[in-house]
Amino acid sequence: MNAALLIVRNDMKRRLRSPVSVICMLLIPLGLTLLVGLVFGRHGKVELSHIKVLLADNDRGIAANFLKQGMKQGKLAELIDIAEVDSAEGRSLMDRGKASALIEIPAGFTTRILDGKPAELALVKNPQEAFLPLIVEEITKTMAVMIDGTARVFEKPIGEARGMLTAGRWPRASELSGLLAEAKPRIALIRGYLADTLVSLRSETVSEPAETADESFNFFALIMPGSMLIGLLFISEITMRDVLRERETGTLSRIFAGPVRSTGVIAGKMLSAFAITLIACALLIVIGRLGFGIAWGSPLKLFVHVFGSILMCVGIMAFLYGFIRSERAADAMLPVIIIVICVFGGAMFPYEIMGPAMQKVAKLSPAFWVIDGLKRISIEKAGWGGIAPHLAIVYGIALITSAAGAAGLRARLGGGR
Amino acid sequence: MRTSPLRIISLIAANDFKMTVRARGVILWIFAMPVVFMLAFGLAFREEAGAVRKARLTVENADTGFVSRALVDELRTEPFEVVDTLAAGEKAIRTLVIPADFTERVLGRSRVTLTLRKDDDANVQANAAANAAVLRCLMRVVSRLIEVEADAIDARTKGIALAGDSLAGSLLAASRMRPGLLDAIEVDFDSLRAAPPLVTVSASAAGKARKIPSGFQSSVPGNLVMFVLMTMVFSGAVITVERSTGVLRRYAYTPAGRTTILLGKLLGRMLVAFVQIVFLLLVGKYVFRISLGQSPGALVFLMTVFAFSTGAFGVFFGSLFRNPEQVSAVSIVTTLAMSALGGCWWSIELVPRAFKVISLLFPTGWAMEGIHRIISFGYGMSAIALDAAVLAGFGVAFVLLASWRLRLAD
Numbered sequence: 001m002n003a004a005l006l007i008v009r010n011d012m013k014r015r016l017r018s019p020v021s022v023i024c025m026l027l028i029p030l031g032l033t034l035l036v037g038l039v040f041g042r043h044g045k046v047e048l049s050h051i052k053v054l055l056a057d058n059d060r061g062i063a064a065n066f067l068k069q070g071m072k073q074g075k076l077a078e079l080i081d082i083a084e085v086d087s088a089e090g091r092s093l094m095d096r097g098k099a100s101a102l103i104e105i106p107a108g109f110t111t112r113i114l115d116g117k118p119a120e121l122a123l124v125k126n127p128q129e130a131f132l133p134l135i136v137e138e139i140t141k142t143m144a145v146m147i148d149g150t151a152r153v154f155e156k157p158i159g160e161a162r163g164m165l166t167a168g169r170w171p172r173a174s175e176l177s178g179l180l181a182e183a184k185p186r187i188a189l190i191r192g193y194l195a196d197t198l199v200s201l202r203s204e205t206v207s208e209p210a211e212t213a214d215e216s217f218n219f220f221a222l223i224m225p226g227s228m229l230i231g232l233l234f235i236s237e238i239t240m241r242d243v244l245r246e247r248e249t250g251t252l253s254r255i256f257a258g259p260v261r262s263t264g265v266i267a268g269k270m271l272s273a274f275a276i277t278l279i280a281c282a283l284l285i286v287i288g289r290l291g292f293g294i295a296w297g298s299p300l301k302l303f304v305h306v307f308g309s310i311l312m313c314v315g316i317m318a319f320l321y322g323f324i325r326s327e328r329a330a331d332a333m334l335p336v337i338i339i340v341i342c343v344f345g346g347a348m349f350p351y352e353i354m355g356p357a358m359q360k361v362a363k364l365s366p367a368f369w370v371i372d373g374l375k376r377i378s379i380e381k382a383g384w385g386g387i388a389p390h391l392a393i394v395y396g397i398a399l400i401t402s403a404a405g406a407a408g409l410r411a412r413l414g415g416g417r
Numbered sequence: 418m419r420t421s422p423l424r425i426i427s428l429i430a431a432n433d434f435k436m437t438v439r440a441r442g443v444i445l446w447i448f449a450m451p452v453v454f455m456l457a458f459g460l461a462f463r464e465e466a467g468a469v470r471k472a473r474l475t476v477e478n479a480d481t482g483f484v485s486r487a488l489v490d491e492l493r494t495e496p497f498e499v500v501d502t503l504a505a506g507e508k509a510i511r512t513l514v515i516p517a518d519f520t521e522r523v524l525g526r527s528r529v530t531l532t533l534r535k536d537d538d539a540n541v542q543a544n545a546a547a548n549a550a551v552l553r554c555l556m557r558v559v560s561r562l563i564e565v566e567a568d569a570i571d572a573r574t575k576g577i578a579l580a581g582d583s584l585a586g587s588l589l590a591a592s593r594m595r596p597g598l599l600d601a602i603e604v605d606f607d608s609l610r611a612a613p614p615l616v617t618v619s620a621s622a623a624g625k626a627r628k629i630p631s632g633f634q635s636s637v638p639g640n641l642v643m644f645v646l647m648t649m650v651f652s653g654a655v656i657t658v659e660r661s662t663g664v665l666r667r668y669a670y671t672p673a674g675r676t677t678i679l680l681g682k683l684l685g686r687m688l689v690a691f692v693q694i695v696f697l698l699l700v701g702k703y704v705f706r707i708s709l710g711q712s713p714g715a716l717v718f719l720m721t722v723f724a725f726s727t728g729a730f731g732v733f734f735g736s737l738f739r740n741p742e743q744v745s746a747v748s749i750v751t752t753l754a755m756s757a758l759g760g761c762w763w764s765i766e767l768v769p770r771a772f773k774v775i776s777l778l779f780p781t782g783w784a785m786e787g788i789h790r791i792i793s794f795g796y797g798m799s800a801i802a803l804d805a806a807v808l809a810g811f812g813v814a815f816v817l818l819a820s821w822r823l824r825l826a827d
Contacts, residue, residue: 020740024745024747024749027747027749027750028749028750028753031750031753031754032753035753035754035757035758036757039757039758039763039768039769039772040768063616091623094623094624095623095624095794097623097786097789097790097794100766102623113615113616116615117615118613118614118615118616118617119615119616119617120616120617120618120619121616121617121618121619122618122619122621123618123619123620123621124620124621124622124623125620125621125622125623126622126623127622127623127624127789127793127794128766128789128793128794129764129766130635130764130766131542131764131766131767132766134542134546135545137618137620138545138546138549139549140618141549141553141618142549142552142553142556144614144616144617144618145553145556145557145560145614145616146556147615147616148557148560148614148615148616149556149557149559149560149561149563150560151615151616152560152561152564152609152612152615153560153563153564153567156567156571182571184579184582185566185567185570185571185579185584186563186567188579188582188583188584189563189566189567189570189584190563192526192584193559193563197528198523198526198527198528198529199523199528199529199530199531199555199559200528200529200530200531201530201531201532201533201548201551201552201555202530202531202532202533203532203533203535203544203548204532204533204534204535205534205535205536205537206534206535206536206537328440328441328442329441331442332440332441332442332443332444332445333442333445335442335446336445336446336449336450336453339450339453340453343453343454343457344457348457349458349461353461354461355460355461357460358457358460358461361460
């Protein structure tokens with residue numbers, strides 16, 4: 001035991017004298033969190049800038065005007081930035097990706113609708129964009145339904161009005177009053193739906209946690225657990241690498257020349273890796289709180305979970321180093337393994353945005369249980385019951401990999417008494 | 418005998434290329450990791466992109482009237498999987514709740530509210546599309562109903578009339594006064610609904626290609642750019658290592674000048690990047706089945722120019738640091754930042770306008786734009802002239818800066 005503690009003390013001193021590599025690894029989670037936060041903001045809301053839409057009106061009739069005015073009013077005006085162009089200019093701008101979509105109103109659009117003939121709006125979407133053109137498509141389809149409905153409802157009065165205009169004479173008073181009589185009930189009927197909202201649609205979200213709906217929701221809290229785990233795994237990796245390096249440089253064989261058991265040395269190396277990773281993690285948590293404003297939740301639950309997570313990181317690294325022969329092999333293999341564990345475990349992009357299949361895969365990665373546990377503690381303020389499976393899995397993996405890792409390292413190092 | 422600088426450059430390049438491809442770790446990072454990333458990101462965002470198309474809308478219709486039936490029929494014409502019953506244990510993601518008296522209230526012109534209930538973790542994009550679709554279907558149903566009501570008023574049906582500027586009565590009131598009217602209303606309503614729409618929307622994509630980037634179509638180009646960037650920026654770290662270990666100083670005994678050495682190193686890494694680019698594009702095409710547009714040659718050219726610009730940046734970067742550990746960590750953070758800000762991680766359309774401008778400050782932003790011009794728009798070499806020129810400009814500037822800054826020994 002004394003040997004293990006001496007190794008821990010010695011390693012800690014060494015790391016303090018030359019902390020560059022650990023600090024550099026700390027930069028990864030901090031840089032990642034800061035970057036995503038800068039782009040998407042503290043609340044993680046994608047604030048869409050105005051969607052640039054080009055509109056080529058080759059019709060210039062009432063229906064085209066209805067469409068244009070409809071898109072320039074109310075909430076749509078806040079969402080869409082419409083620029084009127086001619087078709088050729090619009091197509092040319094779209095071919096250069098200068099707008100999200102182009103709406104082309106064909107010549108004779110109004111006349112066709114008034115004649116009761118089908119008319120088609122052409123929507124050209126920017127293939128470089130996946131989301132904004134879809135929004136424009138939804139809006140255009142809705143506007144098309146509105147024009148369709150209006151044209152059908154007012155079909156009779158419009159027909160009469162067109163008859164009057166094409167009759168080649170002034171309309172008679174009786175014709176005008178007849179026209180008004182036709183239009184009035186229709187206006188009254190529509191008013192019922194528009195002004196009195198006879199039929200309305202209410203949206204509600206089921207079981208939404210208060211924290212996510214709340215303005216105080218911190219997007220950094222969603223991002224940082226994942227990026228933090230990447231940093232912690234890399235720090236465990238570089239600290240556990242000492243075993244390999246010291247074996248290659250002959251330091252270990254000198255240690256084993258003394259009255260030291262290999263078990264003690266391995267325990268010491270794992271303990272010092274644990275201590276250094278724990279300090280790094282504590283630093284990240286403090287920076288997360290002070291720099292990114294993350295409320296980490298219950299300190300006790302956080303401590304228990306983080307303690308197990310770091311044990312797991314060190315255990316996984318000890319296990320992997322049990323198989324690795326040289327530093328070159330470690331250079332080649334370990335970052336790849338770490339990144340794969342992290343990518344599939346939801347460290348690079350939140351588990352919440354993955355599809356169902358990827359979510360199932362994520363649960364096979366130990367990273368998921370660390371990250372999800374941290375999110376439950378900090379975002380959902382989950383109780384012990386909420387994180388019990390996470391703790392069980394994290395501590396279970398820690399135990400198994402540490403034991404297997406220690407045995408593997410012992411076999412690889414040999415030496416000692 | 419004087420050896421020409423071109424020969425020295427090619428010798429250094431060939432040597433660096435050989436040494437790089439012999440390292441197992443480098444091979445994993447250059448060839449295996451990008452594929453892993455492409456797979457993970459592609460799978461994650463393929464489901465995201467297809468969420469609307471595959472989205473399910475459960476309808477809880479407590480009403481037995483014809484108006485609600487019409488509404489459900491209309492919903493079936495929208496791109497959703499409309500279901501009315503769920504299998505045991507199946508969870509409803511989003512549910513439209515139609516109240517029991519819906520038809521009666523609509524016909525009676527009384528206020529009625531439909532509820533669109535969404536699960537907490539339902540796809541946001543699909544939710545928004547469902548909202549819009551339900552509203553559109555409601556509009557269609559209501560407009561046909563107004564037509565029926567207007568016809569009833571025109572026909573002076575008892576129980577519904579215009580009193581001054583407002584409406585008196587309703588179809589429900591009228592149907593209560595005349596038995597059998599409700600059936601007639603339903604027939605009229607259904608015949609109006611059967612008429613084809615007057616206004617339709619035809620959607621197409623600009624350019625020559627017809628592929629909207631999503632899933633692998635989006636993850637392959639993004640990760641291709643990010644990993645080529647990594648390959649090249651880390652060449653800067655190698656220069657720092659070679660300087661600290663004295664390898665660069667040994668070059669001073671050769672007839673090679675500083676710029677010649679630098680160009681040799683750069684060319685060696687570009688050769689590695691070229692192999693990487695071709696490999697990853699082939700993986701994209703044949704494994705992930707993405708479209709490479711109509712000009713794969715232009716794509717390889719653009720990416721090679723990108724490799725030159727970022728390689729030059731890497732060499733310049735390497736010339737700034739003395740400690741290999743420092744340059745390694747700073748390189749990781751720099752490549753991640755350049756990739757994210759250049760649009761390799763997420764679609765640049767989603768970021769605020771300021772970040773769209775910022776993306777063009779990095780070679781990654783120009784590379785992604787050029788890639789989209791080839792893959793998404795289907796253009797060829799002439800369409801990427803500006804992107805390639807800017808990337809080459811970045812490269813030349815960094816080569817000049819690096820050759821000014823590079824020291825062969827500490």
